[in-house]
Amino acid sequence: MRTFIKLAIFLAAALPCLASAATYQWRDDAGVLHFTDDSDRIPERYQKRVTETDSAAAEKGAAPAQKKQEAPAASDASGSAAKPAAQPVAATTRAKLEAELKRLKEALVPKKEELSRLQHKWMVSKGRTPTAKEIAEFEKKRAKGKATYADNPYVNKSPLSSTIPARVAYRNKLEEVQKDEARVAQLEQELQALK
Incomplete structure (x- = not known):
């Protein structure tokens, strides 16, 4: 036992x-x-x-x-032992840059649409859409040479309405789009340098 x-x-x-x-x-x-x-x-x-x-x-x-582990294929005698270690780092860097570039390009499409909408809003806030009667009266005065700035029916004369908020929103979005476009150009250059 x-x-x-x-x-x-x-x-x-x-x-x-x-x-x-x-x-x-x-x-x-x-x-x-x-x-x-x-x-x-x-x-x-x-x-x-x-x-x-x-x-x-x-x-x-x-x-x-x-x-x-022994490699099945013989490596060249020029000392390419550093290449396999560097290759994954370059591939990782390339993958990160490509992912960021793709994300920025996809995000730019809705940002540009928003920029267009904000520009339209700003332009609309600068003026107004007059009625047919107001346009006819303005054209008569203009034909006689008596039309003034105050008579122009396209200008918004209300002291309560301001174009400033629409203009600020447009300028902020424009700055954001330009910054993203600059980053896209930079990423494309970096990817071109990695090739």
Whole structure:
């Protein structure tokens, strides 16, 4: 019975060592980190970027022993070891810039529509739509050469109405649209430089 207990304790202690398997990790073109314990699930195009982590060392709290998995294709002798590390960073930067550019372009469409609406509101608040009778009277006075600014039916003469709020809203929206357009141009230049 003692031998059986000793054997069971030995197997229980040795079981984690026997069951330990390697964990593989790699970054894709978008910079996303992937993990798997099955080397067959690693896409071929990321084979060069895979690092193998010993899970038994990680479980014990020690620093994980990482070793580069052998690449199926030979790398050129010019020292392109820095390229795989830099490539995901450039791809991530490109993806962020493209996402921001897309978001800004989509947001500009409703902003420009709002700008057009605000400009129309401002123009309408500057004047008024006269009736046919008022237009006829103004044209008669103008034909005689007696029309004055006060006679013009298109001008809003009410002291209670002001064009200032409409003008301020238009100018604020115009400034916002111009700022977004400048940022779009800057992003397009940055993306062009990354090519």
